[in-house]
Amino acid sequence: QQQVKQSPQSLIVQKGGISIINCAYENTAFDYFPWYQQFPGKGPALLIAIRPDVSEKKEGRFTISFNKSAKQFSLHIMDSQPGDSATYFCAASKTGGGADGLTFGKGTHLIIQP
Amino acid sequence: EPEVTQTPSHQVTQMGQEVILHCVPISNHLYFYWYRQILGQKVEFLVSFYNNEISEKSEIFDDQFSVERPDGSNFTLKIRSTKLEDSAMYFCASSESAFNGYTFGSGTRLTVV
Numbered sequence: 254q255q256q257v258k259q260s261p262q263s264l265i266v267q268k269g270g271i272s273i274i275n276c277a278y279e280n281t282a283f284d285y286f287p288w289y290q291q292f293p294g295k296g297p298a299l300l301i302a303i304r305p306d307v308s309e310k311k312e313g314r315f316t317i318s319f320n321k322s323a324k325q326f327s328l329h330i331m332d333s334q335p336g337d338s339a340t341y342f343c344a345a346s347k348t349g350g351g352a353d354g355l356t357f358g359k360g361t362h363l364i365i366q367p
Numbered sequence: 368e369p370e371v372t373q374t375p376s377h378q379v380t381q382m383g384q385e386v387i388l389h390c391v392p393i394s395n396h397l398y399f400y401w402y403r404q405i406l407g408q409k410v411e412f413l414v415s416f417y418n419n420e421i422s423e424k425s426e427i428f429d430d431q432f433s434v435e436r437p438d439g440s441n442f443t444l445k446i447r448s449t450k451l452e453d454s455a456m457y458f459c460a461s462s463e464s465a466f467n468g469y470t471f472g473s474g475t476r477l478t479v480v
Contacts, residue, residue: 296460296473297410342409342410354400354412354425356412357409
């Protein structure tokens with residue numbers, strides 16, 4: 254029940270296209286859903302996060318869509334650029350990632366082809 | 368931009384030896400964490416620390432692991448008797464509150480031989 258399932262495992266998108274990564278969770282107590290971006294040799298960096306009281310959150314080219322009834326959320330990267338090539342992790346926690354730890358998905362290796 | 372600093376960046380140790388991984392969280396942050404990432408796999412929660420005590424720990428964080436905040440700025444992870452399967456990237460993270468996303472360090476790559 255603590256799992257977060259992420260797909261696809263890898264994704265290749267043309268420059269300027271839309272990258273879409275999906276996650277599903279089981280634990281209905283989760284109330285914080287961040288996305289992290291990780292470059293090789295670096296730690297994960299918070300990209301954008303959403304709480305279940307909204308269905309969508311947009312920051313620049315990055316949008317999270319959240320479907321509470323389906324227990325699914327997704328990351329959309331608009332106008333994808335080669336610099337977006339990285340591994341993306343969705344995550345979830347029962348609080349704002351405070352006392353409780355984040356449960357991460359297995360990651361999506363995104364490649365943006367120029 | 369404030370950073371979480373981890374040292375060393377790479378640690379090689381003999382199986383059975385003790386290692387201490389060091390972290391300097393962001394100065395005004397109150398919550399501290401250790402995560403690990405086995406090569407090519409997902410990031411896994413180990414432990415959270417608040418108000419000088421462990422708040423929560425995962426099943427991975429067994430008796431061979433301990434954490435300490437020895438001097439008000441450093442936050443350490445000790446692995447008492449390392450095993451081959453402890454080889455991984457270990458990430459420290461900190462957050463200002465329980466409701467903000469947190470900042471990860473660049474990690475320490477631990478190799479147990």
